[in-house]
Amino acid sequence: MNKQKTALIAAWILLFITILIGIFLLTDPDREVLSAAVYSQQGSPQLGSFDPSLTPSTTPTPGVGSITPTPSGGSATMPPIAAGKVTQQVDWVYGNVGRCWSAWSGDQCSYTPHEGGGDLVSRDLDGDGTSDITCSLGTGARRKTTITNTSSKSFEVRCERYHCAACKSANGTHAQCDGGLDERVLRSEQKIMLTPGCSLTCSWSGVEGSCQSAPTPTPGVGSPTPTSGAGNPTVGICSEGPAPYCNVTNLLTYFGGDDIKAKNASQICSKESGGNPLAKNTSCTNSGGTLDYSIGLYQINLLAHCSSDLLKRFSSENYSGADFNARSVFAYSGNSPTMPCKILDQTKLSMCERAMLDPVRNIQKTVSLSSNGTNWSPWAAASVCKIQ
Numbered sequence: 001m002n003k004q005k006t007a008l009i010a011a012w013i014l015l016f017i018t019i020l021i022g023i024f025l026l027t028d029p030d031r032e033v034l035s036a037a038v039y040s041q042q043g044s045p046q047l048g049s050f051d052p053s054l055t056p057s058t059t060p061t062p063g064v065g066s067i068t069p070t071p072s073g074g075s076a077t078m079p080p081i082a083a084g085k086v087t088q089q090v091d092w093v094y095g096n097v098g099r100c101w102s103a104w105s106g107d108q109c110s111y112t113p114h115e116g117g118g119d120l121v122s123r124d125l126d127g128d129g130t131s132d133i134t135c136s137l138g139t140g141a142r143r144k145t146t147i148t149n150t151s152s153k154s155f156e157v158r159c160e161r162y163h164c165a166a167c168k169s170a171n172g173t174h175a176q177c178d179g180g181l182d183e184r185v186l187r188s189e190q191k192i193m194l195t196p197g198c199s200l201t202c203s204w205s206g207v208e209g210s211c212q213s214a215p216t217p218t219p220g221v222g223s224p225t226p227t228s229g230a231g232n233p234t235v236g237i238c239s240e241g242p243a244p245y246c247n248v249t250n251l252l253t254y255f256g257g258d259d260i261k262a263k264n265a266s267q268i269c270s271k272e273s274g275g276n277p278l279a280k281n282t283s284c285t286n287s288g289g290t291l292d293y294s295i296g297l298y299q300i301n302l303l304a305h306c307s308s309d310l311l312k313r314f315s316s317e318n319y320s321g322a323d324f325n326a327r328s329v330f331a332y333s334g335n336s337p338t339m340p341c342k343i344l345d346q347t348k349l350s351m352c353e354r355a356m357l358d359p360v361r362n363i364q365k366t367v368s369l370s371s372n373g374t375n376w377s378p379w380a381a382a383s384v385c386k387i388q
């Protein structure tokens with residue numbers, strides 16, 4: 001009997017306490033916060049503390065402050081040439097983008113050394129649609145990269161050297177070491193003015209070569225630039241294109257009456273479009289497609305050439321907006337458009353497209369891009385037709 005009474009009293013006390021807690025929770029100003037915290041544990045996307053990518057890692061992540069200070073000038077001390085698990089790279093850089101490079105790894109890494117440079121877009125330093133430089137090519141055994149200024153302007157370029165204290169590669173096969181790949185990279189840079197016609201080499205010990213001894217090419221429309229080692233220009237082996245646009249008679253008026261240039265231009269035109277000014281190859285938009293968003297008679301590739309310069313010089317639409325190049329029209333990853341290509345600015349692309357669908361402006365752009373008919377190397381058809 002006493003036990004039952006005690007149990008009953010205990011039950012009443014418990015009930016009383018429960019009610020008190022209930023009243024407290026209902027009036028507690030922090031209750032919403034508590035609820036929010038519970039909600040966040042269930043996966044609220046607003047609360048970053050539950051996103052694993054934002055959880056502080058035990059591995060120290062190199063932040064901006066922990067990057068090795070960049071030594072300036074050419075006297076920076078870099079570690080010796082690769083041995084063991086290290087990767088090293090030399091770059092010619094313009095506008096914070098590596099244009100020409102060579103990279104290699106130490107003997108305890110499996111990555112392939114190499115020497116080369118970016119595509120035509122990245123060799124266009126002033127964004128006018130034409131390449132301004134060439135880069136040396138090689139196996140990487142040289143551990144040097146050589147840049148040559150093929151334009152009539154001077155550009156300030158940087159010889160940059162990078163040292164990564166690990167085997168590094170961006171694609172799993174080729175050695176690569178730079179700030180984009182490893183923020184902890186040791187870096188040295190040396191600025192230099194690259195004058196027209198000048199070749200300079202960036203090596204592990206710094207800049208090699210002298211611009212003073214290089215001849216200055218004579219720029220100018222109408223004066224054919226002599227091609228190194230080549231004799232007189234010759235006519236290619238392909239058939240000529242049809243009237244009214246791609247025939248020699250029409251093209252003579254664009255190439256200063258030069259018969260050889262007009263014949264080569266006619267062959268390229270025929271190969272590229274068959275003389276159809278509305279020819280379009282937008283293969284880059286397809287998965288597994290090629291690097292083409294190529295328009296009109298000469299298949300001007302807008303992946304590389306859609307720019308404010310193109311619109312200002314070869315469009316009837318009086319473009320007067322801000323300067324831009326193809327990188328603001330298509331998404332780029334490093335030096336190449338992402339594939340399938342992603343259009344960032346349809347308005348600008350459409351303007352470029354309309355300009356290049358105009359046969360006269362397409363030919364005018366071609367005159368410019370071929371350096372007045374003296375350099376057909378931007379067109380794949382040139383080698384097919386054996387046009388130098």
Ligand SMILES: [Ca+2]
Nearest residue numbers: 124126128130
């Ligand atoms: Ca250029």
